[in-house]
Each structure stands twice: as structure tokens, then as C-alpha cells.
Amino acid sequence: MAEDGRGELVGFLVGFISPDHPDRASIHLVATSPNHRRRGLGRRLYQQFFDDVSSRGVRWVTAVTWPGNRVSVAFHRAMGFTVDDGPGTQRLYGTPAYPDYEANGDDRVVFNREL
Numbered sequence: 001m002a003e004d005g006r007g008e009l010v011g012f013l014v015g016f017i018s019p020d021h022p023d024r025a026s027i028h029l030v031a032t033s034p035n036h037r038r039r040g041l042g043r044r045l046y047q048q049f050f051d052d053v054s055s056r057g058v059r060w061v062t063a064v065t066w067p068g069n070r071v072s073v074a075f076h077r078a079m080g081f082t083v084d085d086g087p088g089t090q091r092l093y094g095t096p097a098y099p100d101y102e103a104n105g106d107d108r109v110v111f112n113r114e115l
């Protein structure tokens, strides 16, 4: 979680280390306050998460997003993630993505990053 100078919540990240693959972590959700965007807060949350999980032995981090979320796609690329464009992906909203990844109609871009 990230707070501003007055103790108000301005950002959070939800992620976890895979119980089955302890060298892998997954970022489930990240958000920063609309009034605090583009100031490096998201980058800080990701860096803290990378530092935290790498100290516990994680080597790979995965994140997913909806392909129409262009800001999220740009953000993850800026955070050093590469887009999974393997078999089963299709170009959706200009980015390789897995159709129906979460559920019917819930397409997702899958990002990977080595620490």
C-alpha cells in the first residue's frame, strides 16, 4: 500500500508467490489514485514488490490485464514486462492476448518479467 503525506491511501498492489512454483510470483491487481497518477507511484509499488519477492527466491513475475486497458499495457511494458505472444494469443486492441482467458469474453494480456 502507498500513502500520501496525510496518511491517505493513494495506491495498492495485490500479489502473491505461487505456492506450487515458489520461484514465481503473480501480480493480481494494482491501482493508484486518479489524482496521483503519472508520478511514479505505480513504479514504486512494483519495485517494492520485486524487492520483496526476490529476497524470498522469486525469479519470475507474471501480471495480466485486459487488452483494451492501454494505460495498463503501457505501464507494464515500462515496468520491464514482455507480452506473452505464444500459441493461442490473438492481436486484440493491438496487443497479443489470450481470448477468454479468465472466462468467456474475459480476454487477457499476459506479461512476464525476469527479476
Ligand SMILES: CC(C)(COP(=O)(O)OP(=O)(O)OC[C@H]1O[C@@H](n2cnc3c(N)ncnc32)[C@H](O)[C@@H]1OP(=O)(O)O)[C@@H](O)C(=O)NCCC(=O)NCCS
Pocket: 028, 029, 030, 031, 032, 033, 036, 037, 038, 039, 040, 041, 042, 043, 044, 064, 065, 069, 071, 072, 074, 075, 076, 078, 079
Ligand atoms: C496502471 C496504473 C497503476 C499506473 O500507475 P501510475 O502511478 O500512474 O504509474 P507511474 O507514474 O509509476 O508510471 C510508470 C510508467 O508507466 C507508463 N505509464 C503510466 N501511465 C501511463 C499512461 N497514462 N500512458 C502511457 N504510459 C503510462 C509510463 O512509462 C510511466 O513512466 P513515465 O511517467 O516516466 O513516462 C494506474 O494508471 C491505475 O491505477 N490505473 C487504473 C487501474 C488499472 O488499470 N490497473 C492495472 C490493471 S489491474
